[in-house]
Amino acid sequence: MEELLSKYKTVKTDDVKVWFKAASVEAFPIDGGACVKYKDLQIAVFNFSRLNMWYACQNLSPEKQEMVLSRGMLGDQKGTPKIACPLHKKTFSLETGENLNGDLDPIAIYPVKIENNFVYIGFSE
Amino acid sequence: MKKVIVVGNGMVGYKFCEKFVAKEGSETYKITVFGEEPRPAYDRVHLSEFFESQDAKALEMAPRSWYEENNIDLVTDVRITDIHRSKKTVTSANEKEYEYDYLVLATGSSAFVPPIKGVEKEGVFVYRTIEDLEGMLAYAVKVKAENPNARAAVLGGGLLGLEAGKAAMDMGLEPHIVEFAPKLMPRQLDSRSSQVLQLKLESIGLNIHLSKATNQILGDDGFITGMEFGEDDKLDVEMLIISAGIRPRDELGKTCDLEMGVRGGIVVNNKMQTSDSNIFAIGEVALYNQMIYGLVAPGYDMAEIAASQIMGNEEALMPAEIDMSTKLKLIGVDVASFGEPFMPASKGHSVIFENKTQHLYKRINVSLDGKSLLGGILVGDASDYNMLHQVFLNGMAIPEDPAQLILPATEGGAFGSALDLPDEAQICSCENVSKGQICGAIKDGSCEDLAGVVAATKASTSCGGCKPMVTDLVTETLKSLGKTVKNVICEHFEYSRQELYGIVKAKKLTSFNEVLDACGTGQGCETCKPVVSSIFASLYNDTPNKEDVTQDTNDKFLANIQRNGTYSVVPRIAGGEITPENLIVLGRIGKKYNLYTKITGGARIDFFGAELNDLPAIWKELIDAGFESGHAYGKSLRTVKSCVGSTWCRYGLAESISFAIELENRYKGLRSPHKIKGGVSGCIRECAEARGKDFGIIAVEGGWNLYVGGNGGATPRHAQLLAEKIDNETVIKYLDRYLVYYIQTAAPLMRTAAWLDKLEGGIEQLKKVVIEDSLNIVEDLEKEMQFLVDAYECEWKQAIENEDAKKRFNHFVNSEDRDDNLVFVPLRDQKMPKLWEKDVKGATL
């Protein structure tokens, strides 16, 4: 299980080597999320259209090691955009990955860009 | 730097550290703590929660890092074996020697194991540490595998024994309580209250054996198989939990010749000093006033006194009288005693209220002049405990007719407001917080709300028993300052659910963003989004397909998420009636998709382990065969359970099953603040357990009796009688009104029982609204229900018929693949998800 978690590491925009073309913008629900498969990774991608922002993070719940974060609910805590895990409503900042209502380890965050109506996620390998 | 050594890192040892480092000047002392247990101090009072959570971390008093941050050396897993008073050193089991200037013994106590023949057998446990519980859990799994009807006994029917009995029941074993005395909780209860408690406990499934002296523990090959009381008096049990009292862990005091009690315990004075003035003893090892106090609150007080004394504050002294009032924290059974529970007639008068049919007993003892409260016992309903306890502690005046204190509530109640208490009144005895401190935190502006007060004063953070009173005080103080106290939904909406419901309705808002823009701030969150969705559903019967991103996960995917991220599928089987043909259809579908299949408590069939991608296909097959959504995932009507009634049953007075089906079909899909369950029984034998439901209907001569506001779950409640001997149409009329009134006014996630409790005037008020139409709203209520009934649509049918709505059931947006993280393991002839990691170790039940 530890190995599963260790596959997910936050990627900074500067360190992106591969921009993976995931799907068209329409494939993602407005103000909701969906899961993208990249190699053996599962990445949750969120179309936070109220904020006009896109976010991506690991799909793996760090608490229970299940692939569910993309099915969670978006929101904000005092202005910080966050995602709530559907299993036990643990919430994570979409900006830093930090667990906002507990002391779980942070989740990995990935950069997202939109070009020609396509959603791209940045990976370092 | 002076050295303080604390032996024992239990609740009181920890509290000593906490109090000590909070004091000014503590930087000039170095604290070293030794604990024999493998982990830092944890909350033993809530030990039983470990059965459910199996999360030892959640019980921690403070993480290891806390000790580091406060410059305390914490050494766990090491026992101190000797004290050398002349050298002022201690030695540890690993033969190391440490110097001290002050020594604090907080070694607590251990469970007392009576010297009965055979107690050493496997399967005999005590109930004191996390390791004890882990052992029990693993053993319970083992004995249940050999015998699904396995039994567990608890030796001792005191406070802890009953808690252990409940734990045995939760482990799935048939629980038996064996008590030597002729009554339960002999130290707190009189015989009559013990009898009432016994009835109540038996009704929830605990078997009670009183006046039993255990001669011998029976067994084969070293494993326990039973208990013997007399020659022909035996009880077969596979497990035994001993809860026969505690013995102080005073061995260190003995070997270094401190003054000891005749029956154990290290003697201390009111400074918590032992016979050696550099050695202190606190908590359950300390013998003060010739007593060992087996409760945390006095232990915490002792910690405070010892810390102050060591810092040179000579004035901090332990009071001579220590309050031993207790409230049992068993789930579902209220028991409390305070002050002088049993009292000789020469000292005062007792007022007793007893109602065995409701498992209710209340006794208060009043001084001979009738002016003050001396003590009392509450069984079955301890909701007045906090107030009575305060009246007792503060010697407050009592009504001329003391019976008013315990008789079923009268208008306004006998107590008045919590604000009438004197400022010194100790509200939280665990953390020693007074009313003045709680109210002061609000008045001086340092705190604005309950959370702030709790954080600042620590009130209610230990046993939690004082929480209702702390909440009341905060609310009342805010009110008295003219601040409105709002039960707001979350940071995004400054409204209660009821207010928001009104706004959405008046402004005819129809999407989450509209609501947020109209009356909220920010971007919403996982708390307010489902609330708004539920309001839409209740107002317009919008199904979750309309705006799936603001739904709770279960509503979003129209299925209950299970612990590995797969889902369950529950088609509606109204009233539990199903044809053999339809059963075959279900069997075929379950087999095709390889689903774990089980009959639910609501008398229908539940498929587990469906992968997200398969949900639409499974539901298509179900709908093609004529099934529809069972809304098992929604905060909505679940089932109307029914017996077969006069259709088949020889006692039946009415056709309960036909009526149940009619009601289930009427209210199906009805969204509400929480789930709603119904039941219909064909006679008072109540085979459908209708009174355990949000609405229950029981046939009697002359019509139906309608009960409302019951539930099972964590706090079981019997539904209360709303109307008697009414016909089918009237039942529906009243139900329509009751349900819509509940939906409009309840807080989020509030079941009808809790709602009815909060409703001012309770059931009588509800009768006025629903039957007498005192608010002049029943016409609207009925209309609203009829609209919802007519607007019903099966949401699964909607979902599978709409390609766009179906999209959300793909695990990936960019691939047809499935979640490759799912692992199932075999279970009997079916399958189950692989255990979560921590469960593997603790062995799940």
Ligand SMILES: Cc1cc2nc3c(=O)[nH]c(=O)nc-3n(C[C@H](O)[C@H](O)[C@H](O)COP(=O)(O)OP(=O)(O)OC[C@H]3O[C@@H](n4cnc5c(N)ncnc54)[C@H](O)[C@@H]3O)c2cc1C
């Ligand atoms: C299941 C359960 C439920 C309870 N419910 C309640 C309740 O509702 N209300 C209430 O007020 N009280 C309750 N209690 C009692 C309460 O837990 C105790 O009063 C409290 O824990 C006493 O604290 P303590 O620090 O004195 O002892 P402990 O918590 O027992 O701590 C003593 C520690 O010292 C260690 N130790 C002993 N000797 C040595 C040594 N020589 N060297 C190193 N370490 C040593 C022990 O291993 C232990 O960890 C309950 C107890 C149990 C078991």
Ligand code: SF4
């Ligand atoms: S409740 Fe009455 S009618 Fe219904 S099954 Fe039981 S005995 Fe028969």
Ligand code: SF4
């Ligand atoms: S099904 Fe209910 S009672 Fe059973 S484990 Fe889940 S929440 Fe608890």
Ligand code: FES
């Ligand atoms: S009285 Fe125990 S936490 Fe307040």
